[in-house]
Amino acid sequence: MGDAVPGDEIDLCRPNGARVYDYLLGGGHNFAVDREHAKRLLEANPDQQHGAHANRAYLHRVVQWCLDRGIDQFLDLGSGVPTVGNVHEIAHRYSPLVRVAYVDRDPVAVAHSESIVADLDAVTVTRADLRDPDAVLAAPGVAGLLDLDRPVALLAVACLHFVPDDARGFMAAYRRRLAPGSVLAISHGSDDVDDPDHAARMRAVADSFAGTPSPVALRSRAELRELVGDFAIVEPGIVDITDWPVATGSRPAATWAVVAVAR
Template sequence: MSDDEWSEAQRMLEAGIDFEHANAARMYDYFLGGAHHFEVDREVAARVVEGNPDIAAVARANRAFLGHVVRWCLAQGIDQFLDLGSGVPTVGNVHEIALDSEPTARVAYVDFEPVAVAHAEQILAGHPTVTITRADLRDPASVLCAPGVADLLDLDRPVALLMIAVLHFVADPAAREALDHYRAALAPGSVVAISHASDDHDDPEVAEQVRGAAVGYANSATPLLLRSRAELRGLVGDLELVPPGLVDVRDWPDPHPGTPGAGGYGLVARLP
C-alpha cells in the first residue's frame, strides 16, 4: 500500500467507516456500476446476485423511479427536496435532475454512511443550494435541526420528502414513528415519495427473486426487511396517493404491460 493509499485508509477509519461489514449504500453503488465500495460489499453483493440475478436492473429501475418523481415534483411547483438515505452519489442524483430544470431548486441530502457523505461533500462543493448532512433518518429531530437542512429548506413551503430504497432497512416502529414526525414538520402541499422492496407480488417468480435478494442482504450490516403492499400503504397513513398509486417502480408514473416487475413498489403521497 502506498503512502497516499495508507493516508486515505486512515482518514476513512477516522471517519467511522466500517470495512468489515457490507453496507447497503455501498452495495447499491456497486449494483449501479459505481466505484465507491469495498471488497466486503462486493462479496455480499455477489450473494445477493445469486438470489436475484436481476438485481442490477432492479437498482436501475429504482433509480429511474427517483428521476420520474423529481421531475413530477418540479412540474407541480415543488422545488425543495429532502432526500433521506441518499446513498453514495452516482449518476442521476436529485440535484442534477432538479437544477437542470430549476436552477434555484434546493436539495438537502441526508445519509449516515461515511463513504456516501464523504464523496457527496466532494461532488457538492460549489453548489450553494445543495447540502449533505450525516445523520440518522430514524432521528427526525436531529435531521430537521441540522444546519444543512434547517438553513437550506423553507419548511413553510412544500417539500418533497424522498425515502427511496431506504425504509426496507428500517424496522417498525421506528419507520412509522419517523414518518409521522417528518410529516408533521412538512407544509401543506408537500409530498412523500417511497420505494420499497416487497415479496407481495402476484407473480411468484418475482416474489421468489425478492426473497432471494433478502437472503443475501442478511449477511450485511443492513438486512433487508420486506413489507406487504398493505404495510407499505399504511406507512403514509391517510395521505392521498398520487396516481397511479402504489405500483411497481417500473410502472410509475406510466404502466409498462408485459414488463416483469422489479420486485419493489413506489408511491407518492400528498399532504393536504
C-alpha cells in the same frame, strides 16, 4: 457537514447496502466486500441489477413530477453513495436554485457526497439517522436550507427497507412537519407480489443482508400505505416501480420494489 452518528464508523469487513447499490448501478464508491456481496445477490436474484436501475429511473421521474408541480425543495433521506443521476443533477437541469438536502448515516456516502456538492450553494449533505426526524430537521444542512413553511418533496427512495424497526412513528413525524402541498415519495423492497418465484427471490435477497450493517425488512403494500398515513396517494397507487406514473407502451420487467407517491 452534519454531526457524527455514533457507532457507524466505516466497516470494511461487512457489506453496506448503500455501497452495494452503488456497485449495482456501476458506481465506483464501493469496496471488495460490497462487490462480493453484490455478486451473491445476483446469484440469488438475477433481476437485482435491473431493479437497481429501475429504481434510479423512478427517482428521475418522481423528481421531474415534483418540479412540474412547482416544488423546488427536496429532502432526500438515505440518499446513499453518489452515483450518476443524483437528485440535484436532475433538479438543476430545471433550475440551479432548486434546493436539495441530502441525509445519510453512512460515512462513505456522506464523504463522497460532500466532495461532489462542495461548490453548490443550493445543496447540502448531512450525516444523520433518518429514524430521528427531530435531529434531521434541526440539522444546519436541513434547517438552514429548506423552508418547511413551503412545500417540500420528501424522498425515501430505496432506504426504508434498510430500517428493520417500525417506521410508522418516525415517518408520521416527518409528515406532520411538512407544509400543505408537500409530496412524499417512497420506493421499497417487497415480496407482496403476484409471482411466487419473484417473492422467494426477494426473501433470499433480504436473508443475504442478515448480520450486515444493512439488514433488510421487506414490507407489504398495506405496510407501505401505513407509512404514507393520511397523505393522498396519487394515481396509479401503490404499484411496481416500473408502473409509476402510469405504464405506457411496452412495460419493462417487474422489479424488486413497489412505490407510492402521495401529497
